[in-house]
Amino acid sequence: MKKLILTAAILGLSAGVAAAETVRMGTEGAYPPYNYIDDNGQVAGFERELGDKLCEMEKLDCTWVTNDWDSIIPNLLSGNYDTIMAGMSITEEREKSIDFTQAYYPPAASSYMAMDPGVDLKGGVVAAQTGTIQAAHVAETGATLAEYATLDDTIAAVKNGEADAVFADKDALKPFAGTDGMQFVGEDVQLGKGIGIGLRKSDTALKDKFNDGISKLKADGSLNEMLKKYFGDDALTFN
Amino acid sequence: MFSTCTDPSSLHGLSWMLCYLTTGKHMMFYGSFGVVLILLAVTAPAALIFGFGGALAARSHIAPLKLFGRGYISMVRGVPDIVFFLFVPIAMDQGLEYLRNRVKCPDWNQPVWAGNEFHVCAAAKLPLNTAPQIYHEIYGFALAVVAFSIVYGAFAANVLYGAMQAVPRAQLETAEAYGMTRAQVNRRVLIPQMWAYAIPGLSNLWMILIKATPLLFLLGIEDIVYWARELGATKSQIYAYPHGDWRLYYFLALLIFYLVMTKLSELVLDRINRRLAFGQATAAGEALRKAGA
Incomplete structure (x- = not known):
């Protein structure tokens, strides 16, 4: 009897764990x-x-x-x-x-965004978030890569002139288009x-x-x- | 918070600001000031205890204890803080979970460290996966306090060790001449007197500790610096309260907070210093005696 109750209790317990x-x-x-x-x-x-x-x-x-x-x-x-x-x-x-x-x-498009439409994307300084596929891509293009911890920091870097452009996921950049003259430049790139x-x-x-x-x-x-x-x-x- | 805040897009000027500053997110920001203060309130005494133990061990006549005390002081002081803060909490967390795994799941047959993954049974997780988020936060905070205490304890140990050496030898000799044992000399003469020599160094440490609290963010605790950055960042239209890059203002508020904290501490430490110098055979004690005479 005791064993039965114990078994039932264990069963009930494990069932409870599985459900939640x-x-x-x-x-x-x-x-x-x-x-x-x-x-x-x-x-x-x-x-x-x-x-x-x-x-x-x-x-x-x-x-x-x-x-x-x-x-x-x-x-x-x-x-x-x-x-x-x-x-x-x-x-x-x-x-x-x-x-x-x-x-x-x-697979989403990544885009460049800058304040100056004539910016040099292959030879200038491009900001990207550390450890992202975009950062890896910038390193391959020949541009100087400036890495920042967050997306906000990359945008701020462009606005205060530390970087010429930012390269990030297009959808994440969209809300910033039009603020302080920020605009998409260059071609979209498919990554990942x-x-x-x-x-x-x-x-x-x-x-x-x-x-x-x-x-x-x-x-x-x-x-x-x-x-x-x-x-x-x-x-x-x-x- | 207020009934007028239900539709933020219709608000302007002061009322917008009032509603903005009372959002749930801001409440968490204000709460994080409490987190920092609690961290200081818990860490300072804990570090002092670690330091006291370390200094006594380093002065001990028992060789292994002396070696331990010396080793603790020089090893922790020699390792960069950031390395320590990243290492200690993870090592402690995995160590505790490993021990719990041995106790709670004796028939666990998988390797605990497999490649880059760490595996223990679900019952050995600390806190349990099913525990509410608040327990995870408290646990993380406790790990942070221990890491802070070990690091600052080592610095405090060195300060206290130096202060114990600074107590005039003549004082201790007199006590010995009265027939006191070594322990009695320590307790009745050495320790009461050494504080006067330790306070300047300890007050330095306290100031550094106040300013080191942003390291909490490294340990995944959402402290005031995290929230200031998060709240100040540009907010697009998907947020209820869109605004530009306001990080400067948030960091200015933090600047004021840290300045007020250090100023208040200075006032308190000055008072303690005066009290401890009273009657001491030091320049500060002599100045007090002359002023009183």
Whole structure:
């Protein structure tokens, strides 16, 4: 009898754990409209809405945590949170240390922005956020790369003359167009394989769940709707 | 916060500003001042205890203890703060989780350190993955306090060690002549007198500690510098209160906060210094005696 109760209790307990699997979602919180801290101090943006939706579909209990961009991968690896949804492009370099789900954002255009339309993009000083694919690209073009910790710092660098232009994700730059004479210059560049959710390589079950959720959202068109909601009607979509 | 703030786009001038300054995000900013003050209030005594222990160990006649004290002082003082702050919390976190893993999941058969990943069973996580965010924050804060205490404790240990050496030998000899043991000499004569020599060095450390609190951000704690940067950054139309780059104003507010903190500390430390110099065989003590006479 005693054994029976114990078994039942253990079963009940493990069932309870399975039903409410907690996933800690790591993000940067400084990359609108992908992710940002809203006026109530909560994580908001495209990735918040998408992440919450995926968690709801896959019956996961998700909490959001913010982490500095520089240490976002090390803290994932040491287990401080379980996923990265921070506008992180899937690159071969990153795939060496972590795994990605399928892309939830198509390979996006990166653009230059400057105050002077005649700026020299190949020989001048170009600002980019440290550790991004854009920074790696600038280093290859022959321009002098000026690295900054956040997107805001790169914009400020152009405005105060430290850099001639900024090179970043086009959607992240859009809100700054028109402020203090900032404008898009040069050609758009396609970089990376799209944006996916970053996970530890050992978390294959979680990866399958998110992949499954993203596939469903792609199939019924709701992911495209969400993209349009946050990135405008001319946003890149999946077809 | 106020009922008039429900539609920020219709507000102008002062009322816009009032609503802006009372958003949830600003409340977190104001709260982070408390975090910094609590950190100082907890770290300062903790570092003093570490320093006291380190100084006594370094003066000890027992060889291993002496070696430990000396080693602690010179190793921690020699390592750059930033390296220490990045290393200690992660090492402690993984160490604690490793120990918990051994206790709570004895049949855990996977390697804990696999490649670049760190794996323990879910029950060994600290705090548990399911714990509310506030526990994660408190835990991170506690790790920060320990890291700060170890680093500043080493500096305090060196100051206290020097102060103990500075107490005139004649004082200790007199106590020995009365037949006091070494422990009694330490407790009754050495320690009460050494504070007068230690205070200038300790007050220096306190000032440096006040200014070192932005290092909290390295440890993932959202301190005043983090919020000032976040709030001051250019806000586009997707925010309820769009504005330009206001970081300068936020950092000016921080400047004033730090200046007020250091000024207040100076006033308090001056008083303590006067009290401790009273009756001492030092220049400051002599000046007090002459003023009183």
